[in-house]
Amino acid sequence: MTSKTADADRLRDLALLRRVRDRMDRDYTQPLDVAALAAGVHMSAGHLSRQFKAAYGESPYSYLMTRRIERAMMLLRRGDLSVTEVCFAVGCSSLGTFSTRFAELVGVPPSVYRDDPVLAGAQVDTAGLPACIAKQVTRPVRNREARTPGPDLA
Structure with a gap:
């Protein structure tokens, strides 16, 4: 994988993570779990959790x-x-x-x-x-x- 491809993947993941964070900010009163949030951005729950924590310094549950x-x-x-x-x-x-x-x-x-x-x-x-x-x-x-x-x- 070239560095351009890796950079593009990282930017795509960050955009998806922003969507997840925005959904939590908007729908915080709804029952939200990592699996549902991950499905909404076509990621696995584990990948979402790891990437979210790396980007924002806390787990999706903690942020919510x-x-x-x-x-x-x-x-x-x-x-x-x-x-x-x-x-x-x-x-x-x-x-x-x-x-x-x-x-x-x-x-x-x-x-x-x-x-x-x-x-x-x-x-x-x-x-x-x-x-x-x-x-x-x-x-x-x-x-x-x-x-x-x-x-x-x-």
Whole structure:
């Protein structure tokens, strides 16, 4: 295989991966699995998972759950839905998995996040910020400290 062919294949794969990522962003409330996403771009599930992780630094499942948690954070900040309602509204089918993943990414359980205005971002004023910056500021980041006991707790 020549380098031009390899480059063309890589660009084609990146375009397909972008389609998969865009589908997850658009259809996050739908039941999505790697096999269905892979079939949509005519790849095997294993190839899609490997290529997606190489391109975006996380597995398709992890990316989808992060998108769902981002949307959940917004709904919880509004305060008019219960945690269970938010869980199902963002496409999760298990409250336990949703709560665990939420706490893993945000650092607190969704019920605590909903009830605490400081945690829910009441102090983060995104008015006047470009959308790309506002998204960065409010994006959940994996909270390793929440999962790993410190030296005094070990």
